[in-house]
Amino acid sequence: MKSAIVLAAGKGRKIWPYSEVRSKTMIRVSNKPILAYSIEALLESGFDDIIIVASDYIEEIRNYFAGTEGVSIVYEKAPRGTAFSALFGLQFIKNEKFLLLYGDTILSKQDIQRLWASAEQGKLPSALLAPITEQVQNYICCDMINGEVGNIKGHPRDECTHFFAGFAFDSSMETFLRNNSGRFTNIQVGMMPPQEGYLEMSLADYITSGHRVAAIEVHEEVYDIDKPWHILMANKALNRKKCSELTQNILASGAEIDSAARIKGYISLGKNSRIGPNVSVDGNIIVGDNTVIDNGAILNGNIIIGNDCLITHYCYIEEDSTICDRCVINHYAELSGIAMPGSYLYHYMHVYGIIGENADLGAATVCGSLRFDDGETTHRILGRKEIPKDYSDACYIGDYCRTGVNAMLMPGVKMGAYSIVGAGVLLEQDLPSKTLVYTKQELHYKPWNSDKYGW
Numbered sequence: 001m002k003s004a005i006v007l008a009a010g011k012g013r014k015i016w017p018y019s020e021v022r023s024k025t026m027i028r029v030s031n032k033p034i035l036a037y038s039i040e041a042l043l044e045s046g047f048d049d050i051i052i053v054a055s056d057y058i059e060e061i062r063n064y065f066a067g068t069e070g071v072s073i074v075y076e077k078a079p080r081g082t083a084f085s086a087l088f089g090l091q092f093i094k095n096e097k098f099l100l101l102y103g104d105t106i107l108s109k110q111d112i113q114r115l116w117a118s119a120e121q122g123k124l125p126s127a128l129l130a131p132i133t134e135q136v137q138n139y140i141c142c143d144m145i146n147g148e149v150g151n152i153k154g155h156p157r158d159e160c161t162h163f164f165a166g167f168a169f170d171s172s173m174e175t176f177l178r179n180n181s182g183r184f185t186n187i188q189v190g191m192m193p194p195q196e197g198y199l200e201m202s203l204a205d206y207i208t209s210g211h212r213v214a215a216i217e218v219h220e221e222v223y224d225i226d227k228p229w230h231i232l233m234a235n236k237a238l239n240r241k242k243c244s245e246l247t248q249n250i251l252a253s254g255a256e257i258d259s260a261a262r263i264k265g266y267i268s269l270g271k272n273s274r275i276g277p278n279v280s281v282d283g284n285i286i287v288g289d290n291t292v293i294d295n296g297a298i299l300n301g302n303i304i305i306g307n308d309c310l311i312t313h314y315c316y317i318e319e320d321s322t323i324c325d326r327c328v329i330n331h332y333a334e335l336s337g338i339a340m341p342g343s344y345l346y347h348y349m350h351v352y353g354i355i356g357e358n359a360d361l362g363a364a365t366v367c368g369s370l371r372f373d374d375g376e377t378t379h380r381i382l383g384r385k386e387i388p389k390d391y392s393d394a395c396y397i398g399d400y401c402r403t404g405v406n407a408m409l410m411p412g413v414k415m416g417a418y419s420i421v422g423a424g425v426l427l428e429q430d431l432p433s434k435t436l437v438y439t440k441q442e443l444h445y446k447p448w449n450s451d452k453y454g455w
Contacts (some may be wrong), residue, residue, distance in 0.1 A: 039065065041108070228396045369393065
């Protein structure tokens with residue numbers, strides 16, 4: 001028996017607005033929930049005792065994994081941090097040694113297997129480490145010293161080389177998880193850690209007590225999805241990986257490509273999906289079941305499209321985009337980014353960014369694009385200013401949102417869930433959830449006739 005605990009109980013507040021109606025771990029990247037990548041990799045690696053520790057919005061997790069043999073979802077009523085969530089999950093596993101993964105991090109199956117191999121070789125505890133590519137201040141991180149974990153730091157100002165991507169533990173870690181101080185103390189002066197029990201603090205205590213922790217550096221890319229732009233970054237990389245694996249057209253039962261379509265690349269079409277006449281595809285794309293791409297739609301490469309979608313009437317889908325299930329992209333709409341399930345784009349609009357689930361965008365809505373001054377767009381994450389490395393100019397529209405005709409969202413703007421931007425509004429700042437913003441027009445009337453025209 002091979003055991004694993006996957007942590008999915010966090011609030012995900014930094015990834016607002018996409019944690020308003022779901023667990024952060026169920027956000028779709030390349031049309032698959034983040035959590036599903038780890039679970040599928042574990043199952044394919046022979047793990048048959050997988051415990052998902054969840055809290056808010058656990059129902060969606062249960063629904064998605066219903067009937068999945070070897071996977072159990074347990075409810076943690078009041079999460080107080082990753083250390084205590086890990087401790088909570090310990091009571092349900094059936095093996096003394098186990099993997100511990102974050103539900104909001106996407107790892108390769110190969111790196112998960114390498115981490116487990118270290119456990120089987122008796123190198124316990126072990127930590128899977130990934131190189132830091134963004135600002136070091138965004139991480140709880142460590143240095144890798146002679147194949148071991150050293151110098152664990154919380155959001156340091158100075159240099160640090162790696163962040164934690166996963167762990168292999170045995171029962172010896174239970175005491176350190178239980179005795180977690182509930183606050184991260186390995187910080188520099190002037191910092192303000194939240195009251196939360198971090199797993200990495202328990203690991204730091206373990207090292208301070210004289211123990212060693214083996215370090216394994218990842219061989220493949222790791223996607224730590226913490227903020228909205230990370231969704232787009234991971235989506236681009238995974239789309240490219242999946243589409244690059246196509247070496248020929250793959251047509252499932254009932255699928256067809258019209259002879260009048262212009263195809264430059266390979267297409268994977270699911271059951272009963274079809275590509276109609278005058279469609280242009282430039283690159284590889286993957287399409288789910290019962291989806292229609294028709295009447296002059298233009299698609300670039302590395303695009304993932306889900307089930308039951310309609311993509312038609314000369315719409316334009318940019319490279320690396322994802323269209324999730326049940327979406328409609330119609331009549332000259334342009335999309336560069338992600339359309340979450342059930343979203344609706346229609347009639348002369350341009351969207352660069354992420355469109356939340358069941359969002360309905362009015363005609364001629366314009367979202368994102370480039371700044372006139374080519375400058376950097378500043379975001380606020382929980383009140384803290386950040387300039388993303390990528391996708392800073394994208395717009396982030398929450399779930400169940402609507403826009404009116406000719407609404408315009410400036411680069412970097414976010415809309416909270418259940419919100420509306422009214423017709424003709426120019427939105428220049430983040431819109432809170434459950435908020436309607438509209439403009440009032442002042443009209444002036446004067447007489448006018450042919451005499452005024454100058455005859």
